[in-house]
């Protein structure tokens with residue numbers, strides 16, 4: 249049997265740990281602990297978790313450089329796929345609980361709340377990155393794979409714009425995420 253290295257072993261812990269936010273949210277739903285507007289709170293929480301996973305994925309390369317532990321890169325795909333997972337749950341929560349699958353309201357919302365179009369663009373790119381994240385696709389796309397996956401920074405920009413656009417008064421959170429992403433991008437460029 250193939251021996252597992254420490255990264256493979258850590259993945260066995262990190263994978264279930266990435267599901268903890270979802271577990272806590274399910275518990276909050278079941279115990280009716282999401283406040284006066286649970287549909288909105290759930291959608292917002294899932295959106296924020298998608299952004300947290302996105303930032304964590306972007307932090308892996310700089311962390312690898314900082315520590316010299318090259319193997320850390322092997323966490324990148326898993327964290328990236330969790331970003332997509334939480335983003336898809338975020339959309340599902342919006343469509344199911346905020347819109348009750350009413351496509352007429354969706355059309356109205358797209359017109360009234362353009363930040364939804366920005367979010368949708370980010371999700372489309374995330375799907376393209378997820379689909380091409382396998383080793384087989386990496387080999388098939390060659391140099392273009394690296395170019396394509398740099399789009400993760402476009403996703404980050406769109407996600408922050410989405411957040412900035414939807415808040416009405418307190419801009420501190422989107423600014424915080426925007427700053428984190430800018431620092432991570434600069435750390436990459438300075439390499």
Ligand code: HEM
Pocket residue numbers: 288291292293295296297298299302335338339342346364366367368369370371407410411414
């Ligand atoms: C089709 C795609 C998307 C749709 C329809 C969508 C929809 C929404 C909606 C309806 C809200 C709540 C707005 C409100 O309370 O008025 C929201 C909030 C949010 N979304 Fe999205 N979103 C999408 C994509 C994304 C993506 C890709 C990300 C991040 C990777 C994201 C991150 C967030 C964040 C961080 C919030 C605010 C959370 C908070 O207030 O704490 N969204 N989104």
